[in-house]
Amino acid sequence: MSKLIIDYNQTKQPDFIGDIHGHFDALIQLFEKMGYTINDGIYSHPERFPVFIGDYIDRGPKIFETVELVKNMQETGNAIALMGNHELNFLELNHKDKEGNSFRSQSKRHQVKETDAAFLGKDLDSYLDWIAQLPIAIESEHFRAVHAQWEVEAIENIKKSTIERLDEEGLRKVYATPNLYKSIEILLKGKELKLPEALHYNDHGSEPRTEARIKWWQARKRTLFGEDFASLPGHMIDKDISTFNHDYDFFYEREHTPVFFGHYWMDANKVELMSSNACCVDYSIAKKGILVAYRHTIREVLSNDYFITHL
Numbered sequence: 528m529s530k531l532i533i534d535y536n537q538t539k540q541p542d543f544i545g546d547i548h549g550h551f552d553a554l555i556q557l558f559e560k561m562g563y564t565i566n567d568g569i570y571s572h573p574e575r576f577p578v579f580i581g582d583y584i585d586r587g588p589k590i591f592e593t594v595e596l597v598k599n600m601q602e603t604g605n606a607i608a609l610m611g612n613h614e615l616n617f618l619e620l621n622h623k624d625k626e627g628n629s630f631r632s633q634s635k636r637h638q639v640k641e642t643d644a645a646f647l648g649k650d651l652d653s654y655l656d657w658i659a660q661l662p663i664a665i666e667s668e669h670f671r672a673v674h675a676q677w678e679v680e681a682i683e684n685i686k687k688s689t690i691e692r693l694d695e696e697g698l699r700k701v702y703a704t705p706n707l708y709k710s711i712e713i714l715l716k717g718k719e720l721k722l723p724e725a726l727h728y729n730d731h732g733s734e735p736r737t738e739a740r741i742k743w744w745q746a747r748k749r750t751l752f753g754e755d756f757a758s759l760p761g762h763m764i765d766k767d768i769s770t771f772n773h774d775y776d777f778f779y780e781r782e783h784t785p786v787f788f789g790h791y792w793m794d795a796n797k798v799e800l801m802s803s804n805a806c807c808v809d810y811s812i813a814k815k816g817i818l819v820a821y822r823h824t825i826r827e828v829l830s831n832d833y834f835i836t837h838l
Contacts, residue, residue, distance in 0.1 A: 530691040535667040539576035543787040543821045545808030549587020553818040557837040580789040581611025581674035586813040590645035610661035611674045612715040622695040659694035669825040675717035675790040681710035744779045744805035757791040
């Protein structure tokens, strides 16, 4: 199995922690609220084990401190840290293909300005090396975890690959295999569908969007924009899409193993499960929301009672 897909081999029960985006102080508050204690700069719990769901960088006020803590906990065996789409983007901006061009256009450099500033004067290569080895997903008998979307075909494509790291060499191999790159994009960014012009919008970062993230964890309703698509600005949620005959019918069936994910900028005023077996832990900390964890107990059904917020 590719090292990008890992198993959960801990005896402690997992705490899934959502997208942090440099909000270090909120993470510390969350750890303290969950009963973790600090020793030599590492937070631990006698019965629980943290699983970070990705997106440690960009947007927040203490990006370096966040990465340093997550890195130290992961490297000492005190946490699992998954890769998020922001980590992938950062790798792509800082690594080059065989022609000497960065994998991600430098016109997108402004999107990581806070992260660039946070690592100024630091040993950036060592942190890029750490990011490159982060796994993309966890697959175990009792639960699954991924940053954005669980799709079996994408998981299987990565398992069959020889890619073990998304460093410069690994990215060159990925880009040379379009189906593999597409699989990584699905897992880290989620499926997006092209929109009719009437539904184009600017996202939370004021970037123009001609595609939108599908709510893959539920069956399609095909009535209102916000019922089938996620991460929309408020004024777009109630747009009528009854004439938008999109044909994406996949959804995460109820009999599948419980899955935990982040990425989707959920409403901080409505912390709840997406379905009986799908749990998002991204509640928009980087948009004046809250940092959220879900305290899972293996073999127990999911419940809204097991969410913990930093406030």
